[in-house]
Amino acid sequence: MGKRVAKEVSIAIADAVKLARAEVIAAYPITPQTHIVEHLSELVANGELDAEYITVESEHSAISAALGAVATGARTFTSTSAQGLALMHEILFIAPALRLPVVMVVANRALSAPISIWNDHSDIMAERDIGWIQLWAENGQEAVDLVIQAFRIAEDRNVMFPTLINIDGFTLSHVIEPIELPDQEEVDAFLPPFKPKYKLDPRKPLTMGPVGVPEIYFEAKKAQDEAFKNTRRVILRVWKDWAKRFGREYNPVETYRTEDAEVVLLINGSQAETAMTAVDKMREQGKKVGLMRFRLWRPFPIQEFRKAVSKIPVLAVIDRALTPGGVGGPVGTEVRSALYNAARRPRVVNFIAGLGGRDVTVEDFEEMAERAAFYLKKRPKEAYEMIGVRES
Amino acid sequence: MIPELTKFKGFSIKNLPKEEPLAPGHRACQGCGEILALRMAMKALGTDVIVCNATGCMEIVTSPFPHTSWRVPWIHIAFENAAAVASGVEAALKALKRHGRFPKNRHVDVVAVAGDGGTADIGLQALSGALERGHDFVYICLDNEAYMNTGVQRSSCTPFGAMTTTSPPGARSIGQMTWKKNVPQIAVAHGIPYVATASPAFFLDLMNKVKKAALVKGPAYVHIYAPCPTGWGTKGEDSIKLARLAVDTKVFPLYEVIEGKYYLTRKVTKPKPVEEYLKAQRRFRHLTPEIIEEIQRRVDAEYERLVKLSEL
Ligand SMILES: Cc1ncc(C[n+]2csc(CCOP(=O)(O)OP(=O)(O)O)c2C)c(N)n1
Ligand code: SF4
Ligand SMILES: [Mg+2]
Numbered sequence: 001m002g003k004r005v006a007k008e009v010s011i012a013i014a015d016a017v018k019l020a021r022a023e024v025i026a027a028y029p030i031t032p033q034t035h036i037v038e039h040l041s042e043l044v045a046n047g048e049l050d051a052e053y054i055t056v057e058s059e060h061s062a063i064s065a066a067l068g069a070v071a072t073g074a075r076t077f078t079s080t081s082a083q084g085l086a087l088m089h090e091i092l093f094i095a096p097a098l099r100l101p102v103v104m105v106v107a108n109r110a111l112s113a114p115i116s117i118w119n120d121h122s123d124i125m126a127e128r129d130i131g132w133i134q135l136w137a138e139n140g141q142e143a144v145d146l147v148i149q150a151f152r153i154a155e156d157r158n159v160m161f162p163t164l165i166n167i168d169g170f171t172l173s174h175v176i177e178p179i180e181l182p183d184q185e186e187v188d189a190f191l192p193p194f195k196p197k198y199k200l201d202p203r204k205p206l207t208m209g210p211v212g213v214p215e216i217y218f219e220a221k222k223a224q225d226e227a228f229k230n231t232r233r234v235i236l237r238v239w240k241d242w243a244k245r246f247g248r249e250y251n252p253v254e255t256y257r258t259e260d261a262e263v264v265l266l267i268n269g270s271q272a273e274t275a276m277t278a279v280d281k282m283r284e285q286g287k288k289v290g291l292m293r294f295r296l297w298r299p300f301p302i303q304e305f306r307k308a309v310s311k312i313p314v315l316a317v318i319d320r321a322l323t324p325g326g327v328g329g330p331v332g333t334e335v336r337s338a339l340y341n342a343a344r345r346p347r348v349v350n351f352i353a354g355l356g357g358r359d360v361t362v363e364d365f366e367e368m369a370e371r372a373a374f375y376l377k378k379r380p381k382e383a384y385e386m387i388g389v390r391e392s
Numbered sequence: 393m394i395p396e397l398t399k400f401k402g403f404s405i406k407n408l409p410k411e412e413p414l415a416p417g418h419r420a421c422q423g424c425g426e427i428l429a430l431r432m433a434m435k436a437l438g439t440d441v442i443v444c445n446a447t448g449c450m451e452i453v454t455s456p457f458p459h460t461s462w463r464v465p466w467i468h469i470a471f472e473n474a475a476a477v478a479s480g481v482e483a484a485l486k487a488l489k490r491h492g493r494f495p496k497n498r499h500v501d502v503v504a505v506a507g508d509g510g511t512a513d514i515g516l517q518a519l520s521g522a523l524e525r526g527h528d529f530v531y532i533c534l535d536n537e538a539y540m541n542t543g544v545q546r547s548s549c550t551p552f553g554a555m556t557t558t559s560p561p562g563a564r565s566i567g568q569m570t571w572k573k574n575v576p577q578i579a580v581a582h583g584i585p586y587v588a589t590a591s592p593a594f595f596l597d598l599m600n601k602v603k604k605a606a607l608v609k610g611p612a613y614v615h616i617y618a619p620c621p622t623g624w625g626t627k628g629e630d631s632i633k634l635a636r637l638a639v640d641t642k643v644f645p646l647y648e649v650i651e652g653k654y655y656l657t658r659k660v661t662k663p664k665p666v667e668e669y670l671k672a673q674r675r676f677r678h679l680t681p682e683i684i685e686e687i688q689r690r691v692d693a694e695y696e697r698l699v700k701l702s703e704l
Contacts, residue, residue, distance in 0.1 A: 068480025
């Protein structure tokens, strides 16, 4: 067992990448991802991590070089945020279609404009359909665990999909937390070397990324979609194995005090911790409030999700991104859609909060829970409500 | 002089490699200069290569699934990133060799292939990054002087006066209004060990340059002139003739820049008039004698500049 030490989460993530024995790193700096890649550069520079660090000239090239490296058979990592993720956009779709299992940490940050380095989820919500396995970490320990797990999941021959881990910029990336880093031997036992079945190798030539004529494009996409959904089984298996080895459990949908809850708050990422405090406080006051968050966001864990909410009267979905002119926040819209045909479903209330680094306080969560309780008897009129925004 | 280059004897008619890493049966137009040049380049490189191809004619015509013309490992990811993908491949090979996961002594040439659009325009940043970082790879630009794959739109490598679908001549236009971007010079500015221009009309020279580019350690850039009958309004059977004419008129000079030193690899002592070259192509049909004269002056000046550089 590794030791528990106080560490900045970004540093711990870089250490996890080292423990995973990444062979190629291609990354371009952007706040608040910088500490991750700076520490990785350091680890490579002082020989602690025997990897090639490609100091690319943009995020577009970061992801392009990363794909070239995975295609050649090297374990590959990259990391970015907001504008950088948006710049990768075009290439992000190509990774899963070519089944190139790169691992990426996204330090979530608001998208411009106005330019903002602070945290929300607008960057990743714009990338929901890229076809990557998408995970959320709530705290530093989860971030470390998920990074190591991500390589094993992504590179499994029954998966072979790129995988990303969301960590909230600053509120998670820059905080110091007690974190247990597993020992190298433990990680080695958990994570075998990357040995893809198909790779760029002159000893066994193959053509990667050919033209998809109309006669085959649709079938190729269907095959991709099916393979993607099937990754679920491996993800669950990997988490089971992780729990056995390290004693920490991971589930597609994480719940907290939801059993008899009348109102359940749903929020992804590190602010679920603040929400937890609000839930505890309200429980003490006798209010039946619970909490839920997605650990696995893609492929969407529809079974687990429907099951988790089947007995809940009101679900308050808190989005940290806007869908301008849409019918709710991105998570709210998706959740409503996932529940529409469910036999038993909660009433869904959608809040938008914490855009561009606006604090979402314990009181804000209490307010949202109270407002949501109001809809136990009434249907919400608006598609969503904004919380914590000044009116004047 | 670079030791790898001094050892290299060069190809001749007698010792041409038999291997065809790029197989026939692709879908390029008849007389396509790009596919001819690419075939020669691949023959020079052999089979211990990994090819990273940008979107463009060559990518499209060689890889319509389930068919492929590639007998060597080949990857296509997008239009503007061939150099970045090649960077990743090169870095991966290094790491895998160090980790004992790829035979240490097996040399693999990493090759990026892109058109003039994928090189001079949308891919220039990725190219510059890869050259600057010093990856050991060869970048081949197949220059047919326009975006052919999307229907003959102008690029920054389209020559002055040329008609394309986005530089049409008209009441207020003579066709392309800008002078061709000089990408080899941009490559030279990166201080890389090897830069060359080549033409399929001089196929041994082309093959030798591509091979040298592969032999040097570090980044190498080869800019290859490639007639496109479809986009230029020429006959397929005239492509090689035209490629020769481009050199003989000094329109496309052949040279090498080895560690910063210029060498004219084909000195043009009795140049043919540029007009002869222009008149042979529909894309220049609309040009007036005044404009042709202007082009002639520019061609002469550019060539003079190269001669001076080679005398330094
Ligand atoms: C980001 C992006 N923009 C535009 C295109 C459309 N496109 C594909 S190939 C091409 C032109 C290719 O021109 P060039 O690189 O000169 O190669 P050629 O086809 O002439 O060989 C364009 C504009 C694309 N595929 N991707
Ligand atoms: S359009 Fe031009 S470059 Fe493209 S395949 Fe045809 S001849 Fe070759
Ligand atoms: Mg072109």
